[in-house]
Each structure stands twice: as C-alpha cells, then as structure tokens.
Amino acid sequence: VQRKVTQLDWSLDKLDRGGYAHYMLKEIYEQPVALVDTLNSMLDRRLGELFSLAEQPCVKLLEEAQELVLVACGTSWHAALLGKYWIEHLAKIPVSVELASEFRYRELISRKGTVVVGISQSGETADTLAVLREMKKQKVPTIGISNVRGSSILREADAVFYTSAGPEIGVAATKTFMAQMLAMFLLAGYLGVKRQNSISEGLLMGDSTLQVSSHLGNANVFPKLFEDLVLLPHLLTSGLDPNSEMVKQILEINQKLGEVKGFFFIGRGYSFPIALEGALKLKEIAYDHAEGYAAGELKHGPIAMIDEGMVVVVLAPLDSWRDKTVSNLEEVKARGARILGIGDSKDLDLKGLCDFWIPLPEGSRKISPILLPFLLTPAIQLLSYYRAVLKGTDVDKPRNLAKSVTVE
Secondary structure (H helix, E strand, O other): OOOOOOOOOOOHHHHOOOOOOOHHHHHHHOHHHHHHHHHHHHEOHHHOOOOOEOOOHHHHHHHHOOEEEEEEOHHHHHHHHHHHHHHHHHHOOOEEEEEHHHHOOOOOOOOOOEEEEEEOOOOOOHHHHHHHHHHHHOOOOEEEEEOOOOOOHHHHOOEEEEOOOOOOOOOOOOHHHHHHHHHHHHHHHHHHHHHHHHHHHHHHOOOOOOOOOHHHHHOOHHHHHHHHHHHHHHHHHHHHOOOOHHHHHHHHHHHHHOOOOEEEEEEOOOHHHHHHHHHHHHHHHHOOOEEEEEHHHHHHOHHHHOOOOEEEEEEOOOOOOHHHHHHHHHHHHHOOOEEEEEEOOOOHHHHHHOOEEEEOOOOHHHOOHHHOHHHHHHHHHHHHHHHHHHHOOOOOOOOOOOOOOOOO
C-alpha cells in the first residue's frame, strides 16, 4: 500500500513542558499562538479578502450546503454548539448539533443540500468516525475537522479542515478547543460573506427571486468582525499574563473556595456552551461535582439544588443577554449560593453582586460580543486548573480518561 507522507510541523520543543508545572498549563498559555497558526493555516491571506478560506475540497462542499449537521463528542460538541450560534447568525444557514454517540443510532432524515460535519480533536473518535462512515453509505456529503493530520477522519470524511494547535499532551482539551472554536467562526464568517455577496450580486442583476437578507443591513459587520478576530490573540496574551487581574483573581479565589458541595456554571447565548465546557473541565481534572446550564433553565428544576454549599459560576459578559443572566444570578444568590462572576472588568454592578470576581482581559469591550467566548475560555480553564492543583490531582492524566476515545 502506497501512503502519502504527511509532514507534521511538531518540533521537540512543542513536546516539552517548557518550564511549566504541567502540560495543561503550558497548553493554556499556547492558545494565542494556536489562534494565530490556525488563522494562517485555514485562511489564504494573500487574497486580501475577508474570511477567505484557503482553496481546498472542503470549501466547495461548504458553499453547496443548505443545511449543516455538526456531530461531535465532549469538548468538541461544545465547540459545535458555538458553531451553531455563529453560523446561523452570520450565514443564516440552519444548523443542528448532535452528539455522535446518539446520532449514529438514529435515522437521519436528510434533505438535498445537507452536509454533515464531524468534529474530532484527535481525528480518531470512534463515534464520530462511525457517523461519517454511515453518512458516506447514504451518500450524504461529509466534512471533518481535526487537529491531527493523517488521522482516520481523513479517510472517513469527503474532505477535512485542519486546525493548527500543535500537539496537545494534557488529556483535558484546552488549546485544541480554542482552535476548534476559531474553525467554527471562520466557517461562519466565510459563509456569511459568500451569501451576502451572492445576494448583492443577484439584486444588482435584477433577480427578484432572491430574498433580501438581513446581511445587507449589516454590510459593515464582517470587516469589523475580522479586525476583532485578528486582535483576539493580543487580548488573550494580556489576559494570560501572570500579573493580569484575571490570573491574580483566579489564584486568590482558589485559595478561598475550600470545600465545596458542587458547582453550577450558567450562561446565556454564546456563554452557554462555555458554561458546559467550564463544568466539564472541573469534572475532568478536579473531580468536583459540576454542571453547566443555560441560565434560563434554572427554574425548570436545577434551582432546587441551590443552597449554601453550592458555588454558581455566572458567565455574564457585556452582551445582549447580560441583564437576564444577572437576574438569574440574583435568584440563586437569594437562595444562599456563593456567586463567582466572570464579566467585563468595568462592570462594577455585576462585581458588586458577586462573592468572587474574575474580570475578563482589559480591552474586551473593544471587540464584538460575538467573540467573547474566546476570552471566557481561558478564565474557566485556569479556574479548573488551579483548583485541581490545590486538590493534588493528576492534572495531565486524570483518572479513568484517555486523550482519544477510540472505543465505543
């Protein structure tokens, strides 16, 4: 069998801890570089166009999609949930997000124009690969998204987008999640620009069958979004500085938390998938009971769990959901829970309602609220990391977990 050689740009220094106490901490701090590298690998910057994806088979499949089905497991599923928000908002394409382990046993009712996207950091996730194989049998077009070139997803999907986070040794995903989020956002931006342009061209040609999308009213949104995207690595770097207020507060909070009955992470809109990811990280490496909820769902049962022993982590950046999230914060505070708020550094009203406070990096107001999940992510990662360190768990190799889930 003749195999094509795959060149991995993974040097020995990328496989070393580099002076950090754990691989996970090193990989959290590598996230600004992971963003830059993924931007450069997925985009063709020479074209000088907004969100111009580098030419490859994936792009054609993406352009032809009338509906996207995103399938993934674990942390990748959280990235897919964010992808749904972004793609539907920017490109106005219907998106459904499915757990691969459940979706593979269901009957897919696909329509013409449906494209299934399998997301797997390792490219070896058994359930996700099984979905892609089944879709191939049904002649449904498939796209893979992975961080590992030459992995099994390359053979199972019709075409693959690769992120460029580099090797990730820690079992709990950090920089690969950040790169997946970026991949989702780039797909949303690309499709949004394409559909905006096609609508504009159709109207210029007098095509009365074209519907005037809200994109035409937002003609300036894409240049600003792209500028903000390029600014993100710099904001992340400043936020991750050991002397930053964000890092100082996380260290201080972990010293004060002590024994905790459990954690609830709540958020709305773009913050909801980050709440799920925050709870997962605490479970994975600190072995704490933690759950993530859409903040509006608290009254539908979970609020019965709230008492003095619970810590509620409230993700409330300055976006259109902020005020409603704060009202949910007040509800759980009234029931005795300790509140750990994460929000804009200048949001003094929110800070005043919290027992513990983590400010987002300075400058977060400069970027569109749609990008705030990128700044929330390192905060919830470091919170879990330092909690695990204090508890003395094996941060890089948590019990019962494997880096790549290759069995059902």
